[in-house]
Amino acid sequence: MTITHVAVVMPAYNEADGIAGFLAEIHAHVAPLVERLDIVVVADDRSTDATASVVDAVGLPNVIVQTQLANRGHGPTALAAYRAGLQTGADAIVHVDGDGQFDGADFPRVLRAFETTGADVVHGVRRGREDPWYRRALSASLRLLVSPFAGRAIPDINTPLRVYRPEALRALVEALGPDALVPHVHFSLAEARAGLRVRYVAVRSLPRRGAETTGTMWGTQGEPKLPPPRLRRFARDALGEVWRLSLRPGAPMRLLDGTGTGR
Ligand SMILES: Nc1nc2c(ncn2[C@@H]2O[C@H](COP(=O)(O)OP(=O)(O)OP(=O)(O)O)[C@@H](O)[C@H]2O)c(=O)[nH]1
Numbered sequence: 001m002t003i004t005h006v007a008v009v010m011p012a013y014n015e016a017d018g019i020a021g022f023l024a025e026i027h028a029h030v031a032p033l034v035e036r037l038d039i040v041v042v043a044d045d046r047s048t049d050a051t052a053s054v055v056d057a058v059g060l061p062n063v064i065v066q067t068q069l070a071n072r073g074h075g076p077t078a079l080a081a082y083r084a085g086l087q088t089g090a091d092a093i094v095h096v097d098g099d100g101q102f103d104g105a106d107f108p109r110v111l112r113a114f115e116t117t118g119a120d121v122v123h124g125v126r127r128g129r130e131d132p133w134y135r136r137a138l139s140a141s142l143r144l145l146v147s148p149f150a151g152r153a154i155p156d157i158n159t160p161l162r163v164y165r166p167e168a169l170r171a172l173v174e175a176l177g178p179d180a181l182v183p184h185v186h187f188s189l190a191e192a193r194a195g196l197r198v199r200y201v202a203v204r205s206l207p208r209r210g211a212e213t214t215g216t217m218w219g220t221q222g223e224p225k226l227p228p229p230r231l232r233r234f235a236r237d238a239l240g241e242v243w244r245l246s247l248r249p250g251a252p253m254r255l256l257d258g259t260g261t262g263r
């Protein structure tokens with residue numbers, strides 16, 4: 001397969017400081033490889049978030065903002081971004097977070113792995129993450145919880161840097177619905193169980209770009225010693241959701257058997 005059309009999609013909320021540089025970097029590394037590169041940024045209502053106007057002013061071809069009227073959090077916004085990517089007709093849909101925690105120079109390697117292996121999905125496996133102990137503990141618990149269900153080790157189950165074949169992505173997005181808090185965890189599990197071809201490429205993890213040092217999950221400034229209440233609530237809700245939508249007998253994501261995904 002030769003990729004000619006790539007869509008890069010990303011959620012972005014209050015990323016006005018860092019997003020222009022990140023988009024320019026992605027464009028510089030990906031546009032020369034393909035005939036067409038679309039970039040879709042799903043951002044919040046312009047009246048509350050300058051990100052949308054910064055993206056509008058970025059001056060790169062085929063970069064669009066899809067405005068969301070409400071702040072829906074990362075998961076539903078990522079799912080809206082995936083749906084927008086599917087509508088472009090691209091033969092590879094790349095998801096990445098708008099906070100710029102990846103290096104544009106890694107994108108060509110990830111795309112090459114997608115192209116040369118014929119994978120359904122490639123995960124960018126983050127190296128050099130600098131998370132506090134409780135974020136690492138949360139990731140480790142999640143890994144322990146889901147690996148018996150996945151039947152194989154998944155090195156970075158929640159990574160936001162992924163490349164999807166549209167058929168596989170469409171099946172995953174349709175099965176999950178629009179509101180999941182942790183779509184990437186559900187996707188990783190379903191990919192393993194449906195027998196999709198998943199490839200893993202190590203990529204650099206960077207600090208957030210821009211002035212804000214913490215993301216929307218934290219609810220406080222700086223680096224607190226204990227998990228902030230917002231993160232604790234999120235972790236509880238996300239674990240419940242993983243059980244409900246992916247793990248329990250009859251869960252909707254368990255019904256994906258690979259047939260709808262092109263396997
Ligand atoms: N449009 C939109 N984007 C969002 C929303 N919530 C999060 N995002 C974006 O989703 C991405 C990931 O959110 P983060 O808050 O950075 O989550 P995180 O990466 O787990 O947290 P950090 O490790 O602190 O960066 C970022 O690019 C955010 O701007 C939302 O409600 N709306």
Ligand SMILES: [Mg+2]
Nearest residue numbers: 097099101215
């Ligand atoms: Mg982040």
